[in-house]
Amino acid sequence: MAVHFVLEGCLEHDDDASSVASEDILEDVEPAAELDEDTSGEEDAGEDDRADSVASKADTQEPKSTNQFNFIERASQSLNNALQGRSCQTIPPPRCNYFATATQWAIYDAYMDELQQQEMKKEKQKSNKDDDKTKKKILLIETPRDDITQVAKAAKLFERMVNQNTFNEIAQDFRYFEDAADEFREQEGTLLPLWKFQYDKARIMSVTSLCWNHIYPDFFGVGLGSYDFSKQGRGMLLFYTLKNSTFPEYIFPTSSGVLCLDIHKQHSYLVAVGFYDGCVCVYNLKKNGLDPEYKSTVNSGKHSDPVWQVRWQNDNSLNFYSVSCDGRVVSWTIMKNELVFTDALRLILTDRVSDGLDGIEELITASGTSCDFHRQIDTLFLVGTEEGKIHKCSKNYSSQYLETYDAHNMAVDTVKWNPYHSKVFISCSSDWTVKIWDHDYKAPMFTFELNASVGDVAWAPYSSTVFAAVTTDGLVHVFDLAINKYQAICQQPVVSKKKTKLTHIEFNPIHPVVIVGDDRGSVISLKLSPNLRKKPKGKKGRDLVEGPEAEVAKMEKLLSLLRDLGESKV
Amino acid sequence: MGEVEETLQRIEAQGSVLGTIVVNADGIPIRSTFDISKAGKYVELLRHLTALAKGTVRDIDPENELVVLRISTKNQEIMVGPENGYLLILIQRYERYSRA
Numbered sequence: 001m002a003v004h005f006v007l008e009g010c011l012e013h014d015d016d017a018s019s020v021a022s023e024d025i026l027e028d029v030e031p032a033a034e035l036d037e038d039t040s041g042e043e044d045a046g047e048d049d050r051a052d053s054v055a056s057k058a059d060t061q062e063p064k065s066t067n068q069f070n071f072i073e074r075a076s077q078s079l080n081n082a083l084q085g086r087s088c089q090t091i092p093p094p095r096c097n098y099f100a101t102a103t104q105w106a107i108y109d110a111y112m113d114e115l116q117q118q119e120m121k122k123e124k125q126k127s128n129k130d131d132d133k134t135k136k137k138i139l140l141i142e143t144p145r146d147d148i149t150q151v152a153k154a155a156k157l158f159e160r161m162v163n164q165n166t167f168n169e170i171a172q173d174f175r176y177f178e179d180a181a182d183e184f185r186e187q188e189g190t191l192l193p194l195w196k197f198q199y200d201k202a203r204i205m206s207v208t209s210l211c212w213n214h215i216y217p218d219f220f221g222v223g224l225g226s227y228d229f230s231k232q233g234r235g236m237l238l239f240y241t242l243k244n245s246t247f248p249e250y251i252f253p254t255s256s257g258v259l260c261l262d263i264h265k266q267h268s269y270l271v272a273v274g275f276y277d278g279c280v281c282v283y284n285l286k287k288n289g290l291d292p293e294y295k296s297t298v299n300s301g302k303h304s305d306p307v308w309q310v311r312w313q314n315d316n317s318l319n320f321y322s323v324s325c326d327g328r329v330v331s332w333t334i335m336k337n338e339l340v341f342t343d344a345l346r347l348i349l350t351d352r353v354s355d356g357l358d359g360i361e362e363l364i365t366a367s368g369t370s371c372d373f374h375r376q377i378d379t380l381f382l383v384g385t386e387e388g389k390i391h392k393c394s395k396n397y398s399s400q401y402l403e404t405y406d407a408h409n410m411a412v413d414t415v416k417w418n419p420y421h422s423k424v425f426i427s428c429s430s431d432w433t434v435k436i437w438d439h440d441y442k443a444p445m446f447t448f449e450l451n452a453s454v455g456d457v458a459w460a461p462y463s464s465t466v467f468a469a470v471t472t473d474g475l476v477h478v479f480d481l482a483i484n485k486y487q488a489i490c491q492q493p494v495v496s497k498k499k500t501k502l503t504h505i506e507f508n509p510i511h512p513v514v515i516v517g518d519d520r521g522s523v524i525s526l527k528l529s530p531n532l533r534k535k536p537k538g539k540k541g542r543d544l545v546e547g548p549e550a551e552v553a554k555m556e557k558l559l560s561l562l563r564d565l566g567e568s569k570v
Numbered sequence: 571m572g573e574v575e576e577t578l579q580r581i582e583a584q585g586s587v588l589g590t591i592v593v594n595a596d597g598i599p600i601r602s603t604f605d606i607s608k609a610g611k612y613v614e615l616l617r618h619l620t621a622l623a624k625g626t627v628r629d630i631d632p633e634n635e636l637v638v639l640r641i642s643t644k645n646q647e648i649m650v651g652p653e654n655g656y657l658l659i660l661i662q663r664y665e666r667y668s669r670a
Contacts, residue, residue: 105628148574148592148601154651154658155577157638158590161649162581165662247580 001076009069160243167245170194174242174513179529187483189490189531191476194513195245197222198522201253202236207517209260210506215268217510218242219249222523225257225276227503232257232276237283240523242513252283252290262320264312272320272332274307280322280332282339294339301330301341308369314378321373323383327365329393345398347385372415376422384412390427392439405442407435414457420464428457434469436481446485450477456504462512462533470502470516478532490532494524586665588646593617595655616659620650 100106164171174194182189202224209223218241225235235257239250256277264270269285273292279302281292296302305325313319318334321344329345347366367386374380379395380402388410392403408429418424424445428434430453435444452471460466465481474497478490495502495518504517512528581587582603589603593613602609624636641648649660 103625103629105625105632108628108632148578148656150594150654150656151592151651151658152574152653154638154653154656155574155581157651158649158658158660159577159581161638161640162584162587162660162662165647166584166586166665246584 006072009067011069159247163244163246167195170245174511174527177527182529182531185531187489187531189478189529189533191478191490191492191494191514191526191528191532193494194525194527195242196522196524197240197245197248199236199238199248199251202238202521204233205236205257205521206501206519207503207521207523208235208258210504210515210517210523211261211263211271212506212508212515213263213268214265214509216241217508219268220506220508220515220523221261221263221271222248222517223258223261223273224521225259227519235275237261237271237273239285242525250285252292259306260309262310262312264318265314266316267318270312270318272310272312272322274310274322274324276306278303278305278307278324278326280307280310280330280339282318282320282334294334294337296332296339296341300339301332301343303328303330305367309371311371311373313373314375321371321381323368323371325367325369325386327367329368329371329383331395343398344395345383345393347383347391367411369411370413370415372417372425374417374422375419382415382417382425384415384427386411388412388429388431390415390437403439403442405437405444407437407444408433413455416457416459418464419459419461424464426457426459426467428454428469430454434467446481448477448479448488450475455502458505458507458514460507460533461509466532468505468507468514470505472501473497474500474502474518476502476505476514476516476526478528480532480534483534490529494526581660586663588661588663590661591657591659593657593659612659612661613657616648616650617657620652620657624652 173192177192179190179192202222205224206227207222208225208227209221211221211223213219213221220240222238222240223235224238226232235254237250237252237254237258238248240248254273254275256275256279258273259276260274262272264272271283271285273281273283275281280296282294284293287293303322303324303326307322307324309323311321313321320332322330322332324330327347328343329347331342331344333340333342347368366389368383369386370384372382374382381393381395383391383393384407385391388406388408390405390407390412391401392405393401407427408431410429410431412427412429415425415427418426423438423440424436425439426434426436432450432453434448434450434454434457436446437444448469450469450471452473452475455470455472457467457469460468463480463482465483466479468476468478470476474493474495476490476492476494477488479488483489494516500518500520502516502518505514507514512533514526514528516524516526518524578590578592578601582590590601591599591604591609591612592601594600597613597617599606599609599613604612620636620639623639627634627636636652639650641650645663647662647664649662651658651660
């Protein structure tokens with residue numbers, strides 16, 4: 001400790017008690033000094049005080065009093081450490097600039113993503129509980145960044161748009177063109193050619209069947225094969241849409257020629273196909289891949305002869321019937337991922353019976369070439385045979401026919417029930433005729449000679465009296481019995497006579513369009529002019545039934561005439 | 571992959587189509603029938619326009635989505651289809667098609 005300054009006060013108050021005592025101080029300095037030799041200078045003042053006190057104690061024992069002058073402040077200052085600044089600088093966190101516009105849809109997207117993630121978590125939890133055994137590591141395949149398959153849907157859409165632009169006029173015609181000249185044409189009508197659907201690889205095959213899709217009315221299926229029995233090669237199944245006429249939507253090459261196809265009315269992704277080699281298949285358009293979903297094999301009841309017609313049933317069970325040359329009408333059902341068959345009927349030639357060994361009557365099987373199911377009565381159906389007969393059968397009676405009609409001289413190519421009138425059906429054959437029947441009568445109501453082998457006939461879905469037929473000389477005939485009972489109201493060549501033959505025809509369920517298939521693998525679409533689409537005046541539902549009923553009355557009158565004619569023919 | 575390629579080739583084979591461009595998510599043309607400079611020009615301009623169109627459609631109704639943007643001009647028709655972050659651009663010339 002270093003003392004810097006000490007100052008004793010020398011002024012004293014007279015009345016002060018210490019002043020009295022201080023007189024004696026000078027006398028007592030020496031003995032006080034002797035007492036405290038070792039004390040430091042700082043304590044001199046304290047010493048003096050003590051000295052005072054000693055003196056005072058010794059002499060007078062006066063109370064000690066504070067000295068208002070002899071006040072010494074004691075202070076000390078410690079060493080101040082030098083101030084040191086210390087700072088630390090870290091590496092700054094990485095920064096990036098972010099900007100976005102808060103739009104309504106961005107907010108919506110964020111919420112939807114959040115929802116999805118939550119749902120996925122829930123599912124994961126559930127699945128974790130369920131399959132702990134089968135924990136497969138799903139490798140996240142990183143799609144290569146520059147992959148054009150990302151735009152697959154857009155590419156498809158664009159193809160259709162490009163086609164729409166290229167064939168813009170046809171598309172407009174399809175929608176809006178109504179031939180105004182029909183007003184001046186009296187009864188006749190015309191067919192306007194629209195798109196032509198061709199596929200390179202199908203050029204060598206002929207169209208053997210056509211079918212519209214009822215749920216997507218712009219979609220249709222084409223079965224390709226060959227009618228030439230000596231040249232049987234491969235076949236093909238194509239599906240087109242009116243929106244894209246340059247390329248089919250689905251292509252299925254098959255090992256044997258396709259002879260018939262049918263698209264299910266409710267589940268329009270299921271397609272039943274019958275082949276030349278007797279097989280029956282069901283394709284599922286929802287699945288990727290070129291193979292059918294179900295196929296019949298030798299063990300599972302495949303036909304031994306070409307299958308000429310397949311028809312889906314209208315009920316919810318996946319059931320269809322097939323008709324073949326081997327005389328069997330088979331009912332197929334898809335049960336538990338398999339195709340199960342049951343023989344519904346055996347077509348037997350009733351009038352010709354051959355004598356087998358030991359005189360036992362052998363029943364020769366007839367060959368079925370077409371069939372059609374009644375729209376209202378589920379169990380009733382018609383089968384046309386190669387011998388030219390039409391049998392009316394029921395699903396409940398498998399051994400007997402309800403009725404047999406001697407229809408044609410050659411094989412019956414097509415039989416079809418009228419979509420409105422429950423008693424009328426139509427049949428056509430290669431014997432150049434188209435015949436209309438009332439199923440109560442054995443003789444046909446109407447017979448039309450078309451001067452060439454008739455490939456196919458179809459009723460129009462919008463009228464009970466309109467039907468169309470195609471012949472091998474390239475003509476399409478459209479008849480309307482309400483307008484003209486004896487002649488077609490439209491007979492139009494659609495392809496060049498010498499080169500191509502027409503094989504099939506189908507009416508679109510909604511649009512006034514027909515598709516016609518030829519033996520060069522191409523399908524031509526035609527629009528019906530207004531004269532061909534005439535509807536009877538008045539209320540729709542009522543009058544349409546009245547039309548044919550009135551005709552039936554007319555037919556009754558003509559019946560005797562026709563019967564005479566029929567007898568004279570035979 | 572093959573199917574998309576086939577589809578695009580078929581489209582390009584039609585005489586009236588001038589060309590197609592496939593643009594990836596970064597804005598780089600990955601498949602183009604035009605030369606690079608022209609393709610770049612189309613891409614740059616159409617990307618912004620498509621983003622704007624997309625935003626417009628969704629602002630009107632957030633549940634809606636832009637499917638295709640078609641610009642009919644005097645000489646041509648430009649079609650832009652966004653999908654999965656990629657863009658498919660197609661330019662078609664108007665042709666007087668006569669039914670053969």
